[in-house]
Amino acid sequence: MSPDSATQLHLGRRQFLAGSAGGAGLLALASLFRQQQLLGAPGAPTSLAARPAPFPPRVRACIFIYLEGAPSQLDLFDPKPRLNELDGQPLPESFTAQVRFAFLQKETARLMGSPRVFRPYGASGIELSDLLPHLSQQVDNISLIRSMHTEAFNHHPGQLLLNTGSQMFGRPSMGSWLAYGLGSESENLPAYVVLTAGRGTSGGTSNWSSGFLPSNYAGVLFRNRGEPVLNLANPPGVTQELQAASIAGLAAFNGRRQARLGDPEIASRISAYELAFRMQSAAPELIDLSGETEATHAMYGLGRPEPELGNWRGGPKGCFEAFSRNCLLARRLVERGVRFVNLVHASWDHHSDLDRQLSLSAQMADQPVAALLADLKQRGLLDSTLVVWASEFGRTPLGENRKGYDKVTGRDHHPFAFSLWCAGGGIPGGQVIGETDEIGWHVTRDPVHVHDLQATCLHLFGIDHRQLTYRHQGRDFRLTDVGGKLVPQLLGTT
């Protein structure tokens, strides 16, 4: 065989996808979708081939902004004038008798008001804190949930519950479930991409793991500087031409083997190499922001001056720039057909020094996140893209008087009530969902559990969360475990 005929030995992407089976679970998936009469013949493509949702989707992509560590809802999203009045008072026994704290000393704990100034914004008049001046300009695009609650009490279990629907290890993350359910619309990039800024999360890869699903559904961690995907650059001396010749040569050798043995797994391998090769050019193009206008750069805060960070827990110098860049990259990924983008930043775990720490973190996130919403909207992408701002739980209305603290300057973990917001995907903007009591301790109206949020996200993608399952260890697992109720306000069905 001549080298030229070797290059012609090119297997179509579809063939590759059809060949890479993902085990019995995929067959189950195919059968689910077939039941909905949406997949054609038995044995229709599985793996990462794009496939239609069981019912008409409102969104085709999700940008999940995960701010790890529990940003204080009382200082950002949920104003509590009464809490300010009660500042310094003990909490009634009825509140604290049944609860645990990580660090608080129950007996001497006192309520702590917020120094933040809340004002109504936009046509909707939603009140936000002065720490979010840019996001305030976008309130009419967001749906703010003030009634989130969770069972998880420590960070890592809470992270797992938020990202994978279970506090146990080994479950697939939401992005993996979506990649499994819907495949990828991108020819040259993975279906599920993770971008981090700063220190990374304490949970590490378990937050974007594919769990028991095949590993091709796991989040692919793009790095925010240098190579976006590991090992994208050729080794020294291997030019693009030599790489192309190598891929062609590999296809020739592998093709011979396949012709001899007839194992479809070899065809998958050939195509995996071809996608890898395409990623080598697509990924650098993706992170090259030089084609973006100056106005876009400025909007996302690229090149903005970074304040003196001191002992900020949000990351090393350069973190503001990295976060801005990730937000812009998220838009570029969605434009290129990527299904699920996870933007990760840690840590917002402000047990002490809350005012300064939170101010810096909010300053880092506020402008680029607001820019992302505005940018998606102006490009007509917001309607088909779900944007979520979330964390694993919230923070206490009590000041943290941990042993050894001489001053109370922070708040402890609070799973009973916290805030997050969603935007895009046809979600009615400018609304507040749910309510907490006068000090923000408990949810008093329209509670939304983490599973409810997850169920609603899947619904927006055209998937019934109870039906997207995978058989593992003898039972059908799903993202929402045994819970999950749709949040009607998010769907605009109330």
Place this chain on the structure above:
Amino acid sequence: MRFSKPIHVIAGCLALVAALLGSTSTTVLAQQTLPPPAERTVDFETDIRPLFALHCDSCHGAKKQLSGFRLDREGEALRGGDNGRAFTPGQSADSLLVKYIAGLDPDILMPPEGDLLSDTQVGLIRAWIDQGAKWGQDRPATVQSSTNQRHWSLQPVLRPVPPVVRQTTWPRNLVDRFILQKLETEQVTPSPEADRATLLRRLSFDLIGLPPTPAELEQFLADTRPNAYELQVERLLAAPHFGERWGRHWLDLARYADSDGYEKDSPRPYAWRWRQWVIEALNRDLPFDQFTIEQLAGDLLPNARPDQQVATGFHRNTLTNKEGGADPEEFRVAAVVDRVNTTGSVWLGLTVGCAQCHSHKYDPLTLREYYGLFAFFNQADEVDLPVPLPTDEKALVSALVQTSPVRPSQILLKGDFLRPGEPVPPHTPDVLPPLPTPANGTPTRLELARWLVNPGHPLTARVTMNRVWQQLFGQGLVSTPDDFGTQGTPPSHPQLLDWLATEFMLPTLEMVPPPMPRQPPVYRGPWSLKRMLKIITCSATYRQQSNPRPELGERDPRNVWLARQNRIRLEAEIVRDAALAASELLVRTVGGPSVRPPQPAGISDLTYASRTRWTESTGPERYRRGLYTWFQRTSPYPMLMTFDAPESNVTCTRRERSNTPLQSLTLLNDPVFFECAQKLGQSAWQSAAGSQDQFLTALTRRSLGRDPTPEERQTAEGVWIRFRDQLRKQPEQIRLLLGSPPSTDSKDTAPPAESLEQAVTVLMARFILNFTDSKDAAPPAESLDQAVAVLMARLILNLDEFITRE
């Protein structure tokens, strides 16, 4: 999959129907007032129990307890479910149960399917609650259904009579008769035996996780003795790398890692000592019953030796949360739970974890029985013991010791350590053989371990043999290796599984090899793993070709009948080992602490434990086998994870085998693999005396353990020309491709290659000098060929075949 209709739809329909019919007897959604309680004395047996039985039992009875709620027994009913107490005697107006059945809750209407309760019926239940919620006699529980009693895996293991088969020349041992029986029933013939080169590569990967060297291959190809193959099996079983290969399988089960996990993810500097114990135990073929006892309860053996205490490190691989504010008791309990679940998966092949929160829905394991198992491990405390070891004068090891005084165990409601229920003594599930009670009363982990490996136990040997089969064929006879329960897949060859299990526990076949000079006598008695490996790998079934058989694609798509072997992508660690071995960079030292080979910069920054920074190992430590790579739970070595190594947070009984573009990028571009290509290409070229043909032979033998086919030679020639023409256009790349002279600090443990290596170094140095002398001149032909050889080697190391055991 459960297709229950959304509640509001049903309720809405009912409301509509009610409205249309003008009926008042049907409760409608979000009714605002409660029906009044009945104004008479209510009798539980006649008025209430029938209502519960008819409307509630299917979801809240003995079989299912949805939302953690059970309504057919007084205790559980009073305790309530996930949403809290269902009712408090005397207070029907505040009862959740009443609200749900009366439609007063906007989200929950009970029952979700079937008829709703009428106002009169709700009134009866209200009256019953108000009158004190008195129960009659609980009826005898019907938990143990006859289905469970008959479930195959719970039956005693009896040695089956090997079946009679028509074809009598094919079977090489009894294993084959079980396989052939099925094939003959299906009228399918087995595949032919694979050729010798394939067989040796398969055996080498399966038994020691390394490819055969060209010399080993040559020796085997030339060996005309009738038992040449068996001798290879014996050689590999005796190799010190055997313990590395089979130890890594065991490490998967033990969720082995070098760090704590969770947020802090602190290093575990002593973890490797347990790994060392595993490698050595497998190498000396410590019988599996003893292997089990020492790991689960080595500390409780009379006069426990230090190595037996080290063995208990098996259950020290659980995660540890030192996150600020974490309740130590919560994570102590989490570790005990993980020990129970891991023991369940590894020895019992049962997903006992379900019963942590509720009685197992499908398997005969109750909540109470779960906490009976829990009670054994709740008596084990973690210690770091100073122990004298042969390798280290005095060293700390992570071990378990018996808690003193006894820590009482209780049921934890919904698995929550803050909700203790009734006390539970250590005991084993009723459906399994009884646990002999020790003289002093309370059984310990030692009794539990001995009970597991009692030949009368129906699960341990079956589960273990199934995993062994899985390693040798790519899938087990039971394809759900951690679920031998009613939800698992039944065995494809139940008799074969039972034969293997009995032969494992009570050997009958004569398998002792002739004594070998300078080798200690081998153990081939009861519970010998090596003995069973020899039986299976010597079978005709194992030796078949692995080529897919298109004619069986429809009838047996997953090759359950085993009319052929399977092609199996190598595991993550073995992919690395194979590349290092082919290029002769591999440092074959067995055992020792974990090492940190090069990984892309920035990986360890992904977590925020500052103590996890990756300090690259230097010298030979960079070239150790994959299983020695430091495993940091929150930022594991990317190459391993890309190839589906388990995350090591919980036990893993079966690895995924994915096929992704990230794997391609790793093999193409990762510096470790490129270094292998440089070394392999240059050294194969050196051995070829300028002949492309000889080069390709050397390259293929070293990497694929066979000779190239004539077609491959043709393809290679074309590729070679293309690489060469490219490099002629871009000669400045040649020097980069050749890289620096092979590092000399890697060879202190690989003496045989020393002289060759030195020669290469000298030659290399000369080429480099040539470049510096004549930068602008055409590249010396020799260095051009060398660079092409590197590219060719890189290509071969990326072949599907290279990372596949065929």
